[in-house]
Amino acid sequence: MHQAKTTCPYCGVGCGVTATVDDAGTLSAVEGDREHPANFGRLCVKGSALHETLGEQGRLTRPRVDGVEVSWEAALSTIAERLNTLRAEHGNHSVAAYLSGQLLTEDYYVANKLFKGFLGTPHLDTNSRLCMASAVAGYKRAFGADAVPCNYEDLEDAELIVLVGSNLAWNHPVLYQRIKVAKERNPLMRVVVVDPRVTDSCEIADLYLGIKPGSDAVLFNGLLAQMAAKRKLDHIYLERHTQGLDEALSAAQQTAGSVAEVAAACEVDAERLETFYYWFASQLHVVTLYSQGVNQSSSGTDKCNAIINCHLAGGKIGLPGAGPFSITGQPNAMGGREVGGLANQLAAHMDYDTPGAQDLVSRFWATDNLEPSLPNGPGYKAVELFDAIERGEIKALWIMATNPAISLPDTARIRAALEKCPLVIVSECAADTDLLPYADIVLPASGWSEKDGTVTNSERRISRQRGMLPPPGEAKHDWQIICELAKRLGFNEAFDYAHPHEIFDEHARLSGFENSGVTQRLFDISGLVGLGLDGYDALAPIQWPVTAAAPHGTARLFEDGEFATLDGRARLLPITPRGPEKALSEAYPLRLNTGRIRDQWHTMTRTARAPRLMNHRAEPFMEVHPEDAAQAGVNDQALGVLTAATGEYRARVRVSNAQRRGEVFVPIHWTDRFTGNARSSALIERITDPVSGQPEAKHGAVALAPL
Numbered sequence: 001m002h003q004a005k006t007t008c009p010y011c012g013v014g015c016g017v018t019a020t021v022d023d024a025g026t027l028s029a030v031e032g033d034r035e036h037p038a039n040f041g042r043l044c045v046k047g048s049a050l051h052e053t054l055g056e057q058g059r060l061t062r063p064r065v066d067g068v069e070v071s072w073e074a075a076l077s078t079i080a081e082r083l084n085t086l087r088a089e090h091g092n093h094s095v096a097a098y099l100s101g102q103l104l105t106e107d108y109y110v111a112n113k114l115f116k117g118f119l120g121t122p123h124l125d126t127n128s129r130l131c132m133a134s135a136v137a138g139y140k141r142a143f144g145a146d147a148v149p150c151n152y153e154d155l156e157d158a159e160l161i162v163l164v165g166s167n168l169a170w171n172h173p174v175l176y177q178r179i180k181v182a183k184e185r186n187p188l189m190r191v192v193v194v195d196p197r198v199t200d201s202c203e204i205a206d207l208y209l210g211i212k213p214g215s216d217a218v219l220f221n222g223l224l225a226q227m228a229a230k231r232k233l234d235h236i237y238l239e240r241h242t243q244g245l246d247e248a249l250s251a252a253q254q255t256a257g258s259v260a261e262v263a264a265a266c267e268v269d270a271e272r273l274e275t276f277y278y279w280f281a282s283q284l285h286v287v288t289l290y291s292q293g294v295n296q297s298s299s300g301t302d303k304c305n306a307i308i309n310c311h312l313a314g315g316k317i318g319l320p321g322a323g324p325f326s327i328t329g330q331p332n333a334m335g336g337r338e339v340g341g342l343a344n345q346l347a348a349h350m351d352y353d354t355p356g357a358q359d360l361v362s363r364f365w366a367t368d369n370l371e372p373s374l375p376n377g378p379g380y381k382a383v384e385l386f387d388a389i390e391r392g393e394i395k396a397l398w399i400m401a402t403n404p405a406i407s408l409p410d411t412a413r414i415r416a417a418l419e420k421c422p423l424v425i426v427s428e429c430a431a432d433t434d435l436l437p438y439a440d441i442v443l444p445a446s447g448w449s450e451k452d453g454t455v456t457n458s459e460r461r462i463s464r465q466r467g468m469l470p471p472p473g474e475a476k477h478d479w480q481i482i483c484e485l486a487k488r489l490g491f492n493e494a495f496d497y498a499h500p501h502e503i504f505d506e507h508a509r510l511s512g513f514e515n516s517g518v519t520q521r522l523f524d525i526s527g528l529v530g531l532g533l534d535g536y537d538a539l540a541p542i543q544w545p546v547t548a549a550a551p552h553g554t555a556r557l558f559e560d561g562e563f564a565t566l567d568g569r570a571r572l573l574p575i576t577p578r579g580p581e582k583a584l585s586e587a588y589p590l591r592l593n594t595g596r597i598r599d600q601w602h603t604m605t606r607t608a609r610a611p612r613l614m615n616h617r618a619e620p621f622m623e624v625h626p627e628d629a630a631q632a633g634v635n636d637q638a639l640g641v642l643t644a645a646t647g648e649y650r651a652r653v654r655v656s657n658a659q660r661r662g663e664v665f666v667p668i669h670w671t672d673r674f675t676g677n678a679r680s681s682a683l684i685e686r687i688t689d690p691v692s693g694q695p696e697a698k699h700g701a702v703a704l705a706p707l
């Protein structure tokens, strides 16, 4: 028997896990790692069932080409041949990749390097686009970098925590527990929940604001206006460290109005709203924690900046217990961003418009004398990418560790695009997913407990995932698959890694490469260069930046008031609130909200393997307000159908007073494998935020009827 420390593969909390492998080679138990700073020994129900989701049954074990099992040699040679043909006929930009926040940073790094650096295509995006893109864009606009200022200890040090569009109790349970305990220890701590639905997170709320869906920016513009009216702006901080107050305030005053007007626009009680504004304005140590309820919107980036504006205006940032704090949905959404895994990024937190970035990356990867050269502009973001496939512009797509046939909006259209794509390659762990029928080539990949690498959680903490078990059958690690293909394409030297620690080392070197002067990047982990295998194996969780000046990492950003903009000042942005783009109509009178449930993860490929995780919610459902149910003629526990312009969703009705009148909630997890027709994304249209490209998954328009 032996034990190993690793990291939970589910959510962005990034809990440390101690796993026990028994003498028979079975990973037989898991417990929370008491030394890991994310969770100090806690695990949620999903994390504590990790060992129950393992085993070879249901796993992909051999590569397949055109439905026939083949050797790796044959599969990779076929991919190389078909990619070369398509590139020769249609150009380098005809190939694309769609990655995942489930990948480890090392997998992500080599994929980004191959596609952007050596295949010369900018079209590499990730499912983090569905999760964090608006938060990223909001940070960049305000701070000059995709940089989360806070850490989890700030949640314990805060006097006020504002949860916006986040059911933390279900989606990030260990953080919820940390806040709950901190609140018990400090009775003066207050929690405000801003959410159209009454969720389990309201259990710790001192104040609940059940806002009209999509009215978050009005709420925070109103807050900024009230802070000014009550003389609660921190003018010294604003003067020294920011720009843009006048424009931001003027926009807030013009669009929000009085407290009564904001309350009416957000459909909340004016007295409660005033209390929230008073609490926020009068406390210094405030953390605003936000998640998909803010991000998954056609104005998600603006909503993020409306929140950040209020923190900058009050100087509530860069201090213990203070700051805007986006909580990541996926385990490694942040690691993917670090290597450049978004289509608008190049590498190591450099965008295409970062001065000198192309030349710098080109020299670092030694692609400067290569043909093709690095792309000189951004590629297609997730939804655009599938549009380009539909148009016939993208001819080859490699999908790794994600299932766009379920998770992207308007899945019927996504599936039609995949049917049309001449070459679809899928790297995957599970043998039976809704995506595999669309794949020409299927590659078996290793999974959690088998692969070695790093992930970065919501507080910028890099942690090791450690391999303890051999991959089943002939499955390989994603980084190996990518590198083996790269070598077949002729890029031997650049992809000649023997172990992920060598990839991590290169990633760390690139982060610090010529990183100085006016274009200095905040993401810098050059302090982790040269760890070697032993150092990498022993790497303890650490928060970036990690540099010579900060060898033990950086717990909190912007403590000195210096931001990552060219002039070092943060930006307040003028925000004009916009509601959901899809208007309600007679045909589709109800607002659709989608989200996770407590015990399931994504499309349930892992969590459905643990029977006890099915007990919480055993089947798909739709949650409806009693009056909406009565109006539609559906009863509690009866079967209902939701119809949208793009498709329909059939499931059991749960009538609940926790729902707002006029809004329906459906879970995102169920797929065609489990049920005939309960795919939430079939109801979501291809509407995205113009800045971030994140789909508006929280604001569909549907009709309800009995089945």
Ligand code: SF4
Pocket (backbone or CB within 6 Å): 008, 009, 010, 011, 012, 013, 014, 015, 039, 042, 043, 044, 045, 046, 047, 048, 171, 172, 173, 174, 175
């Ligand atoms: Fe895993 Fe998230 Fe649960 Fe922690 S809170 S155990 S990271 S699912």
